[in-house]
Every structure is written in structure tokens, then in C-alpha cells.
Amino acid sequence: MDTVMLQKTAQTLRREAVRMVYEGKDGHPGPALSIADIVTVLFFQEMRLDPARPDWEDRDRFIISKGHACPIYYAALNERGYFQPKVEHFALRQLGSTFQGHPSMHSTVGVDMTSGSLGNGIAIASGMALAGRAQGKDYYVYCICGDGELQEGVCWEGANVAAGRQLDHLITFVDRNGWQSYKSIDETVGRNNPADRFRAFGWDVYEIDGHDMEAIHAAVEAAKTVKGKPHCIVCDCVKGKGVSFMEGDNAWHKGVPTDEQYATAMKELGGDD
Numbered sequence: 190m191d192t193v194m195l196q197k198t199a200q201t202l203r204r205e206a207v208r209m210v211y212e213g214k215d216g217h218p219g220p221a222l223s224i225a226d227i228v229t230v231l232f233f234q235e236m237r238l239d240p241a242r243p244d245w246e247d248r249d250r251f252i253i254s255k256g257h258a259c260p261i262y263y264a265a266l267n268e269r270g271y272f273q274p275k276v277e278h279f280a281l282r283q284l285g286s287t288f289q290g291h292p293s294m295h296s297t298v299g300v301d302m303t304s305g306s307l308g309n310g311i312a313i314a315s316g317m318a319l320a321g322r323a324q325g326k327d328y329y330v331y332c333i334c335g336d337g338e339l340q341e342g343v344c345w346e347g348a349n350v351a352a353g354r355q356l357d358h359l360i361t362f363v364d365r366n367g368w369q370s371y372k373s374i375d376e377t378v379g380r381n382n383p384a385d386r387f388r389a390f391g392w393d394v395y396e397i398d399g400h401d402m403e404a405i406h407a408a409v410e411a412a413k414t415v416k417g418k419p420h421c422i423v424c425d426c427v428k429g430k431g432v433s434f435m436e437g438d439n440a441w442h443k444g445v446p447t448d449e450q451y452a453t454a455m456k457e458l459g460g461d462d
């Protein structure tokens with residue numbers, strides 16, 4: 190898929206994510222839109238997947254450690270053909286729905302790991318990468334973390350093991366949007382750069398624009414050439430990216446658009462195409 194098609198696909202996923210929240214009257218649009226471009230590049234360009242065989246042992250693995258951003262994950266799985274028939278209405282966060290507010294590997298086809306309790310992704314991804322090596326597999330494990338959740342200590346326990354065990358088939362993205370649920374990262378823990386910390390732990394680290402498809406692709410390809418280290422791609426992202434009134438407004442960490450706001454969002458995301 191070329192860059193233009195990837196950008197178009199990302200907008201489709203964004204529309205689906207916002208629609209899901211609007212129809213379900215609950216959810217986290219801002220964090221979902223922040224990682225839309227990373228998720229698009231992974232699911233439509235980088236990852237070795239077969240939607241007809243979600244349990245295929247040689248598939249690349251994916252963990253959305255910031256599980257509350259799952260609307261964009263569900264949209265990607267749907268567009269990629271994991272759900273038959275294609276889902277029209279997700280019933281996001283509704284009792285008994287396949288599409289819970291935090292993803293569950295037990296209820297949703299294509300979800301490799303349950304998440305939502307923040308901080309666990311890197312440690313679990315490290316375990317998956319270790320298991321792959323033990324089984325002689327060459328799959329990659331991709332993980333997306335929020336910059337807020339890096340305050341969880343277990344992230345660094347995982348980072349320590351990944352470096353110590355030289356897990357070069359682990360590629361972690363950090364969605365550096367500068368915000369967490371209620372405040373900015375700066376207000377919460379002060380100024381810090383996750384890239385410096387991952388480097389200090391012995392990781393192979395990149396810093397890129399998280400909305401630049403070609404930069405995301407290039408970073409993944411560069412990471413794959415570096416052996417003996419896990420990889421961290423720190424992505425500068427805008428929370429709510431793509432919808433003007435959501436961009437950079439942390440009120441949209443969790444929130445539901447009004448009818449009017451929904452119409453505006455769809456228009457801005459190219460819903461008239």
C-alpha cells in the first residue's frame with residue numbers, strides 16, 4: 190500500500206473510531222486518533238498477518254498496551270478483514286458486546302493480548318518475543334504504549350528484561366502526545382524524555398513524527414537491521430489528531446461528540462469522499 194493509500198486508510202479508521210464512540214455513547218476518541226497512523230502502518234504495511242488465520246503461529250504479534258485506545262484497533266481489524274461479516278455497528282462498551290472498552294483476547298478475534306490495566310504491554314511483549322525465540326520463530330512483536338503509562342514501574346521491569354535478553358524482535362512504540370488521562374505529562378511527573386530512558390536501558394531508539402507514514406515505515410525497517418537490542422520508536426503525536434476541536438484538547442481523552450460535533454468530525458475526516 191503506498192503512502193497516499195495509507196493516509197486514506199488512516200482517515201477511514203479514524204472515522205470508524207469516532208463513529209464507534211458516538212454510537213456507543215462512551216469511549217476514548219483522543220487516544221485512539223493519536224495512534225491512528227502508527228496502527229495503520231502496522232496493520233496495512235508492516236505486519237505479517239493472515240486475517241483468515243488469527244491464531245497462525247508465525248503471525249506477528251500486536252499489543253495495544255494503552256488499551257483504552259482500542260476503537261482504532263477494532264477499526265483496523267475490521268478493515269483488515271478479521272470480522273466476517275464486516276462489522277457495521279460495534280456496540281462499543283455495551284454489556285455483552287464483542288467490543289469492550291478495553292480489548293479482550295477472549296472475546297474479540299484478532300486480539301493477541303488483553304489490555305487496559307496500564308503498564309503491562311512491554312513486559313508481556315517481552316515474554317512473547319522470548320517465547321518466539323525459544324520456539325525458533327521469526328515473528329516480530331509490536332507494542333504501542335502511551336507516554337502516561339510509562340509511569341508504571343512494570344514498564345521498566347519489562348524494558349530491563351528485553352534489553353538483557355537482547356530481544357531484537359520486539360518493537361515498541363511510545364505515543365508521545367504529552368497527555369495522560371487528566372493532566373499533561375509535564376504537570377504529572379515533570380519534564381522527561383522516554384527516548385533517553387529507553388537508551389539508558391540499552392534499547393535501540395528512534396524519535397519520529399508519529400503522523401508521518403513514511404517515517405514510521407522507515408523507523409521499523411531501520412529497527413529490523415539492528416541486531417541484539419529491542420527497539421523503541423518514540424512518536425510525537427497529537428492527541429485527537431484529525432479532528433480540529435479534539436486536537437490537543439485533553440477533554441477528549443474520554444468523551445462523546447454531540448450530533449453537531451460528530452457531523453463536523455466526519456466532514457473533517459473526509460466522510461464526504
Ligand SMILES: [Mg+2]
Nearest residue numbers: 335336337368
Ligand atoms: Mg499520552
